[in-house]
Every structure is written in structure tokens, then in C-alpha cells.
Amino acid sequence: MINKQTLKDQLIHEIEQRKDDLVDLCSQLIRIPSENPPGDSTHITTFIDDYLKQVGTVNHWYESTDKMYNLVSTIGNTDGKHLIFCGHSDVVPAGDRSKWDFDPNSGEVVDGWLLGRGASDMKAGLGGLIFTFALLKELEIDLPGQLTLAVVPDEETGGEFGVPWLLENGLIMGDGSLIAEPSSRYNPTIGQKGSFWFKLKVFGQPGHGSLSPLAGNNAITSMIDAINEIRKLWDLPVTIPDHIQPLIDKSKKYMREVEKDREPFQDVMDHITVNIGTINGGTKSNIIPESCEVEVDCRLPFGITQDEVSDYLHEKLDKLGIEYEISRFGFRSNANHTSADDPVCKAIIDNISYVTDHESYGVMQWASSDARHFRDYNIPVLQYGPAFLPSIHGYNEKVKVEDIVRCCKVYIAAVIDYLYDN
Structure with a gap:
């Protein structure tokens, strides 16, 4: 009989021991250009495919449109629940490179920061998902359910050739999903505006x-x-539904107390x-x-x-x-959300608190992402990933190395809690 807590602690320790390998993976992802537009994901998908094959995964390529490739791989057993790890491989264009202090495809680590386009949105988060998936396969962890990794090529333009294409064609399915989109350290996003x-x-x-x-x-x-x-x-005038108001209140609290530079923008939550x-x-x-x-x-x-x-x-x-x-x-x-009490949300939120020893709660996202597509198919979903939020889509994008490692620990702990809790 596997002791879930012992296994979880062992895997968190394993991430700590291999953190240099984790960061190196994220660095390599940044070094591979994958701007969208133009949206050619051939090179980065090939790299991820080769990386996963080293531990023996079976990966499937799906070309949704010219040179846009979705990569899907599944491990575990079919008897239990099914969790989807999802991340996009495309990034926004670097823009005027003369305004960067470093090469946008640098991937260097300097003073504890990983540098380059996509560092925060979302190659560090994607790297954490890939690393977690590969590690569980390498260590031959006997999961009592399934874990699917879906790497999609078309999020940054709001396109239809990534998550919505996979769902529409029945190529991914699950009981819950985690997207490694950028978030704050302790506050995953469990809802978003329309x-x-x-x-x-x-x-x-x-x-x-x-x-x-x-x-x-x-x-x-x-x-x-x-x-x-x-x-x-x-x-x-907009009337927030009663059952949503607590989430709006928590999100405004987050803007006042956590991401304090957002305090003047609290009204975007209900306007x-x-x-x-x-x-x-x-x-x-x-x-x-x-x-x-x-x-x-x-x-x-x-x-x-x-x-x-x-x-x-x-x-x-x-x-x-x-x-x-x-x-x-x-x-x-339209605006959409997943209940904080849903098992996939609890698995992430509880393990953020476990890994960091800090209060965690879900908040609203004032923008939009692929999460809405999962909810369209009644798949509960939330977003949690490493990020330096002020740098997203801007010049000199970066992310703290410690945040990459922390998120990866949360990912692997959440897999155990979610799949072993039947």
C-alpha cells in the first residue's frame, strides 16, 4: 500500500535534487524561437518530443494547420481519474530587439533570473509540466489514474488551432486540467472575464x-x-451573481494586498x-x-x-x-470559472500552501486564456505558473529561478493528491 504523503514528499525532494536540470530544460525552450505569428512550432515540438522519448513516452503529433503542431502524451492507468497538463509553446513577438537588454532568445540565468521571451509566458511553466511528466515516467510511478500532457501551438493570438481544436476533435479529455499560465506565487486563477x-x-x-x-x-x-x-x-450597470461575488471580493483583496500595483484597477473585476x-x-x-x-x-x-x-x-x-x-x-x-472546491483546484491550492507554508486562494483573471475552452467542455481547470508578471509581453521578460522550482514541486505534489484521491 503506497503512502501518498510519503510519495509526495519523495517527489518534492526529487525536484529539489534535480532543479538544475529543470532550469536547463526551461532555458533550452527559450532558446528555440516560437513566435506567433508566424506560428511555426516545428522546431520546439521536435525538441519536446525528443526530450520525452528519452524516458520512453509515446507521443502523438497533430497538425491542426500548416506548421502548427499539437503534441499529446499520456501516462498512467485507465482505471482512475484523468488529469490534463496543458501549456502553449508559442510566444508573442519580441518586437524591437534594440530595446532589450539581452537577446530575447537568451535563456541565460543571471543573478537568479531566467531571461528571454517566454520566460514568464509561458516556457518556464511549460518546462515545469514537461519535467514533472517526464520524471513520473522515468521513476515508473504507478499512478492510479492518467496524466496527459498537451503542448499546444496557438494561444497567443487567441487562435483555434490549439486547445479548442484538440477538444473539438476528441483528442484530449479528462476530469480536470492544469494550465501553467503565469500567475502570482500564491494565487492561481480559477476564473476569467469574458x-x-x-x-x-x-x-x-x-x-x-x-x-x-x-x-x-x-x-x-x-x-x-x-x-x-x-x-x-x-x-x-452589471449585477454580479450572488454565488460569484465571493470570488470577486477575493480577487479585489488580491489586487489590494498581493499585487499591490493593481489596486487602482479593482473596478475591472465588475465592469x-x-x-x-x-x-x-x-x-x-x-x-x-x-x-x-x-x-x-x-x-x-x-x-x-x-x-x-x-x-x-x-x-x-x-x-x-x-x-x-x-x-x-x-x-x-462569456465570463467563466471553476469552483475553488473542485478537486483539481483543491489539489493545486492545497499544495501551494504545503510547498510554501503560505496561505493560498484562487482569484479571477482580468484577461482570457485557453481555460475557457476546457470549461466549454465541462472540464474543471485552473492556471498556475511561474512568472514575473510586470515583464509579460514586454521587453526584458524574465522569471525567478526559485519560482520555477516552486511551481514544479506544486505540480508533482498535486498530481499525487489528485489522482490518488478517489
Whole structure:
């Protein structure tokens, strides 16, 4: 009879003994370019496949679109529960490399920091999942359930060729999932706001600029009126459901007491955020513009749906008497969450406290991720990964080595608790 606590402690110790190998794996992942766009995951998927084969795993490649490869591997026994480890291999572009203090594909460790694009989002977290998966296979741990590793290529663009493609095609399934997306040290994200991204195109009538505003119909000035209406979404009253309010309250507490630089932004938890991200219109200064287009990113709290936002926008824009078109793109979802009492959440939250000897609780994410797709398929999910949050998607991205090791210890302990607790 296996003593679960003894096994868990032994595996945590094993991670500590092999932490240099863990960090080296994460470094190697950063050194492999995998920017999306363009989204070619051939090189990094090949590396991960070769790494896992060294311990004898059977890995399956699934090309969801040209040069975007999903890698799926499963270990354990089919009799018990099934846990999915999920991580994305793509990263956002490095941007202007002259603004970096080091090579974005450095992968170096300097003064306790692992450096490079993807260090926090999310190659360090992905490395922790891969390392945990490989170690359990190498040590021949007799798991009473299954553990699947799913490495996906298409998260950073909000694309459909990673997690949603695997789920839709029945290539992954499970009773719970952990995504190693960046989070704070003690607070995994167990919920997220919804997303409503849209393009608005406004049409006018061209004419000679010297006759404006008496001639023609200026699409840009009409767009200004439209933008003013769109921005009022922030002020739209939203009633948070009673069963969600405690999660919102905890998330605001987190913003006040943990990630303190976020304290001024607490209201994003129960308001619709509105970002006018791009604008394009007109031909030249002396021609009355015939069209103008904006791209808008709205994030939706609990208490309002995508359909309700769409209805609101059409009502307000119709009243302006303008000619327009709205089309959706990118992220699209309603707010969603997994109960903190779900076994997969408890396994992670309890083991964060166990490994760190510090209070842990789940919070809301004010952005969006692949977690929503798992919830669409009724798979409970949360996110927990090593990160230096201010550096995500910015220049000089980095993560603390100690955070990488800590998260990996939590991962392996959580596997034992989750699969052995039947």
C-alpha cells in the first residue's frame, strides 16, 4: 500500500535534487524561437518530443494547420481519474530587439533570473509540466489514474488551432486540467472575464475637403460619435451573481494586498473594460473620408453576456443614424470559472500552501486564456505558473529561478493528491 504523503514528499525532494536540470530544460525552450505569428512550432515540438522519448513516452503529433503542431502524451492507468497538463509553446513577438537588454532568445540565468521571451509566458511553466511528466515516467510511478500532457501551438493570438481544436476533435479529455499560465506565487486563477473583440466599420460619403462639413458625410467624425457610445460600456450597470461575488471580493483583496500595483484597477473585476485598440480611416487630408474602421477589445465581467453587449451596441449605434458594420474576431467568451472546491483546484491550492507554508486562494483573471475552452467542455481547470508578471509581453521578460522550482514541486505534489484521491 503506497503512502501518498510519503510519495509526495519523495517527489518534492526529487525536484529539489534535480532543479538544475529543470532550469536547463526551461532555458533550452527559450532558446528555440516560437513566435506567433508566424506560428511555426516545428522546431520546439521536435525538441519536446525528443526530450520525452528519452524516458520512453509515446507521443502523438497533430497538425491542426500548416506548421502548427499539437503534441499529446499520456501516462498512467485507465482505471482512475484523468488529469490534463496543458501549456502553449508559442510566444508573442519580441518586437524591437534594440530595446532589450539581452537577446530575447537568451535563456541565460543571471543573478537568479531566467531571461528571454517566454520566460514568464509561458516556457518556464511549460518546462515545469514537461519535467514533472517526464520524471513520473522515468521513476515508473504507478499512478492510479492518467496524466496527459498537451503542448499546444496557438494561444497567443487567441487562435483555434490549439486547445479548442484538440477538444473539438476528441483528442484530449479528462476530469480536470492544469494550465501553467503565469500567475502570482500564491494565487492561481480559477476564473476569467469574458471577451468581446469586434471591428466596427463606419461609412460616409466622399467629397472635397474644402466643403466639409457642409458637403459629404465624414466617416471619421461619425466614428468619433460611435466611439463615445462604445466607451459608455464601462458605465453599464452589471449585477454580479450572488454565488460569484465571493470570488470577486477575493480577487479585489488580491489586487489590494498581493499585487499591490493593481489596486487602482479593482473596478475591472465588475465592469466592462473598453480598449479602442486600432483606428484607420480616410485617404488624405483634403478628401472627406469615405470609411473608418476601429478594432475594440472589451472584457466582460460575470453578470453580462456577449449577446447583451452586442444588443446594447446595435441599439446605441442605430440611434446615431450612421451607416456601419460590426464583425467579431479574436477572443470571444462569456465570463467563466471553476469552483475553488473542485478537486483539481483543491489539489493545486492545497499544495501551494504545503510547498510554501503560505496561505493560498484562487482569484479571477482580468484577461482570457485557453481555460475557457476546457470549461466549454465541462472540464474543471485552473492556471498556475511561474512568472514575473510586470515583464509579460514586454521587453526584458524574465522569471525567478526559485519560482520555477516552486511551481514544479506544486505540480508533482498535486498530481499525487489528485489522482490518488478517489
